[in-house]
Amino acid sequence: KAGVTQTPRYLIKTRGQQVTLSCSPISGHRSVSWYQQTPGQGLQFLFEYFSETQRNKGNFPGRFSGRQFSNSRSEMNVSTLELGDSALYLCASSLGHGYTFGSGTRLTVV
Amino acid sequence: KQEVTQIPAALSVPEGENLVLNCSFTDSAIYNLQWFRQDPGKGLTSLLLIQSSQREQTSGRLNASLDKSSGRSTLYIAASQPGDSATYLCAFAGGTSYGKLTFGQGTILTVHP
Numbered sequence: 001k002a003g004v005t006q007t008p009r010y011l012i013k014t015r016g017q018q019v020t021l022s023c024s025p026i027s028g029h030r031s032v033s034w035y036q037q038t039p040g041q042g043l044q045f046l047f048e049y050f051s052e053t054q055r056n057k058g059n060f061p062g063r064f065s066g067r068q069f070s071n072s073r074s075e076m077n078v079s080t081l082e083l084g085d086s087a088l089y090l091c092a093s094s095l096g097h098g099y100t101f102g103s104g105t106r107l108t109v110v
Numbered sequence: 111k112q113e114v115t116q117i118p119a120a121l122s123v124p125e126g127e128n129l130v131l132n133c134s135f136t137d138s139a140i141y142n143l144q145w146f147r148q149d150p151g152k153g154l155t156s157l158l159l160i161q162s163s164q165r166e167q168t169s170g171r172l173n174a175s176l177d178k179s180s181g182r183s184t185l186y187i188a189a190s191q192p193g194d195s196a197t198y199l200c201a202f203a204g205g206t207s208y209g210k211l212t213f214g215q216g217t218i219l220t221v222h223p
Contacts, residue, residue, distance in 0.1 A: 006153075031209055033209060033210065033211070035211075035213075042213060042214075042215050042216070043199070043201075043211075043213040045207075045210045045211065045212070048208075048209035048210060050209065055208060055209045056207060056208055056209045056210050058210070088151075090153055090154065092154075092211070094209075097142060097159065097161060098142065098144055098156060098159040099144065099156070099201075099203075099211060100156060101146070101153045101154040101155075101156070102153055103152060103153040104152070104153045106151070
């Protein structure tokens with residue numbers, strides 16, 4: 001059974017650029033959530049999608065956005081990148097009880 | 111606002127010791143609590159999930175308990191091994207934040223031979 005797949009694994013971007021990260025959940029999981037992990041702030045919730053609808057959103061600026069497709073795959077987009085956006089971005093999928101995380105995308109903004 | 115606190119922040123023990131990691135949360139409206147392990151630079155690996163109707167869960171050398179009345183969960187690791195070295199995170203799901211996990215800052219565990 002395939003786990004949660006995140007692509008790409010690593011990204012290097014320049015300040016001001018935008019980036020799109022992808023997450024494919026476990027088959028049958030309709031909930032996908034995104035988290036940002038940094039050494040200083042730990043794991044912070046970005047947003048959660050269920051059946052293509054955003055149900056919950058964390059305290060991040062509008063530069064962070066996401067969407068979910070009809071096959072439950074999700075993307076998150078960060079526009080106008082800042083140095084502080086450098087982090088490990090993790091997505092998780094759930095069937096209702098418990099979450100399974102992907103390996104993450106390591107984003108470095110230079 | 112839900113807060114999750116983990117104690118201790120770091121722990122270094124010799125191989126073979128039994129150890130307890132602590133997690134406390136402020137919101138009593140818990141849906142479930144999940145313990146994860148994270149190796150450096152990697153994603154999160156789920157260890158144990160305790161639903162609100164349960165008191166504890168066990169998997170191999172790991173046992174996690176949940177006390178909703180006191181807002182606490184503990185992760186017990188028996189006969190620790192160097193391969194157990196990692197960061198352990200507890201995550202709270204519940205309250206009004208549907209679909210969201212609130213994480214503690216983690217306990218960095220080092221087990222030396």
